[in-house]
Amino acid sequence: MPETLQTITPDMVIHDVVTKYPATVKIFHGHGLPCTACSVGARESIAGGARTHRFSPEKLDLLVKDLNAVIKGEPVSVAPKKAPVGRGIPINVLGGGDANRPIKQVIAIMSGKGGVGKSLVTGLLAVSLRRQGQRVGILDGDITGPSIARMFGTTGHPTKTANGGIEPLKSKGGVKVMSMNMFLENESDPVVWRGPMVSSAIKQFYSDVDWGQLDYLLVDLPPGTSDAPMTVMQALPVDGVVIVSSPQMLATMVVMKCVHMVRHLKGTIVGVVENMSYFETPNNERYEIFGPSNATELVSVTGAPLLGQLPIDPALTSLCDSGRVEEYYSEAYEALAANFVNTLKIKR
């Protein structure tokens, strides 16, 4: 991947630095500079923040040296201190977005197991948000099992932008997409990487990609609650998590694992989605194929609002397989996107 690192200087605004280089959050915190987590960091320079916290010139020098070291993967002088997940850069969730931030909200989509339709919900949510005029990107965090690029039919390899970043691929409808698929010779090539490699790719997908101005960056997490989704959650400044489930007892138990994981990482669940809730015949008869909805239970265990209940639609499979997910229209998804926007309330 291209080298796009720049030197960090004391006059740079803290917010800009941590947005571009999420790894610096831990260094700011390691040096006892909590400005990344408060609104001050949105305007204040590194030197200004250091002054506020009564840093000596030597201490400021050391901080800047460590910030530059961490983005180059070199050793640093302090033990990097983890900022709570979701508090990496000024937080907007449920509080109204920060108009100065290029990516207003980073929202991870999680499910306790594979096959519940997490990637599909991520893709269709993006499509509906786009239709409603939102600027949306999808970061396919499933490095070893990417599926987003295929769904959108975005093919080709990413190129470099004028300022040296990676240009994400753009779907026909204008959704920006970054997926490991784009770096593979053949779509079916396996990615046999261990956690640290996955984590490093994810970070680059976030910080080295020229996302431009986005209202939402949706991150399709790998399935489950194992090392892989956890790595992604920790590698990115996630503002909130949406949990996708399906109406099965087992799925609800699995949801509890998600809840525990998000709590463990000090993140925020901003909403739940019940996928495959029902099947509707052309005569508008509804069948709850996977059993009765457990949406109420979902809301009570997560403490988060139900953003939508989505039908099973056999038409989806072929549209996804042929890269035409944007041709799909369903009121259920339009309603989901509207609820999502209302819940996150971004000021533009």
Ligand SMILES: Nc1ncnc2c1ncn2[C@@H]1O[C@H](COP(=O)(O)OP(=O)(O)O)[C@@H](O)[C@H]1O
């Ligand atoms: N509501 C739905 N109706 C019809 N097919 C669905 C629905 N949700 C998911 N699918 C299909 O189920 C399969 C698994 O979905 P996917 O989004 O890949 O799951 P996950 O990302 O959770 O592993 C895909 O083939 C997808 O098209």
Ligand SMILES: [Mg+2]
């Ligand atoms: Mg998936």
